[in-house]
Amino acid sequence: MNSTGPAVKGLHLIPFRGLRYVPERVGSLAAVTSPPYDVVVRPDGLHHLESADPHNIVRLILPQADTPAARREQASDTLHRWLSDGILAPDDEPALYVYEQRKGDLLQRGIIGALELSDATEGVVLPHEGVMPHIIEDRADLMRATATNLEPLLLSYRGNGNAMGAAAVVERTVLRTPLLSTTTEDGHSHRLWAVTDPAELAEVRADLAQQQALIADGHHRWATYLRLRAEHTPPTPWDFGLVLLVDTARYPLQVRGIHRLLHRLPVAEALSAVSDTFRVRRVDGPLPQALDTLAEAAAESNALLLAGDGAFHLIDRPSPELLARTVPDDRPEAWRTLDATVLHAALLNHLWKIPDAPEHIGYIHDAAATVAKAERDGGTAVLMHPVREEVVRDLARQGVTMPRKSTSFGPKPASGLVLRSLAH
Structure with missing residues (x-):
């Protein structure tokens, strides 16, 4: 979706120092990943992930304890222990990350970065579903306790279909050697690259400044980002939130119920x-x-x-x-x-x-x-x-939210491949 005039500010995506698993310190990258927190089927899926590897990301995104306060404390303690033990470590320099998922004929590529949450995002980032206050409160408590964006939400935008701007950067980047490559048990292969070249970062920035985005998955995380931003006097790292942006003119999303x-x-x-x-x-x-x-x-x-x-x-x-x-x-x-x-x-x-x-x-x-x-x-x-994607977009443009949990866009990014710390 393109903006319609100069008065509409577009998307502002900035590089960040990704927090990633150190491959030598875990059994396998696949074993420490998880679906997004709200896709994990509990308790069966939760127990399966916890047993896959003692460092599976599910221990951070869905900590298990008797009380909310204990869950928050457990997630915070676990994260700090993994950092001090070298299980997780920040990359050397800020980057945007090109992320690819592939399974059979399905191919999706996008860019992970820190998206500005300024007041100007109203009308630029378009929600399409209602949210549940108790989930926002739970996610906000977890983000406060860990001072970390633990998993990206999924945003879609409509480029012009040509390999220009951000799309050109993505297609050039995937020809290079990835930072990581793994295949999860659902058969999806995942690859991640860092983009640090100033000229390429500028190319992405100029292109996205003309775009609007639809929240495809992660309405509660988006609402949580906005709540936490409002709690801090800018400028702070809380002015940005971790997202994956996918150009659906090139890589259409799947829509499920x-x-x-x-x-x-x-x-x-x-x-x-x-x-x-x-x-x-x-x-x-x-x-x-x-x-x-x-x-x-x-x-x-x-x-x-x-x-x-x-x-x-x-x-x-x-x-x-x-x-x-x-x-x-x-x-x-x-x-x-x-x-x-x-x-x-x-x-x-x-x-x-x-x-x-x-x-x-x-x-x-x-x-x-x-x-x-x-x-x-x-x-x-x-x-x-499932609802057709064009119906979702049309309602979102009108500012009309659908009943919560109306759609499931995918494929969803795997949690655990790259995190964003707000503490540094």
């Missing part, structure tokens, strides 16, 4: 409550086939897939009268017809009467994991079909 796990609602009760206002059908599995059926239904009306009782149930074609009573009419049509809007307004709030609180609703990125947990716990998995 984020699924809901209703901890205390059995599938039978969920279906009974919607039988008068939705069409309800049992559909064939296995899961990939059921998701294909969901995609077909979602092309014609609001549609959701419920699971957790050993079967798959498609609910679609909600009653217009129900939607008229429950969906707010003060938003654009594109917002009112989102599956997530209908789910939260008509189902969670009205028919199921479930509060949007962690003890009632879990948000899980992986469909199979959502179904498995619902079957194990006796709850209901609500599987979502």
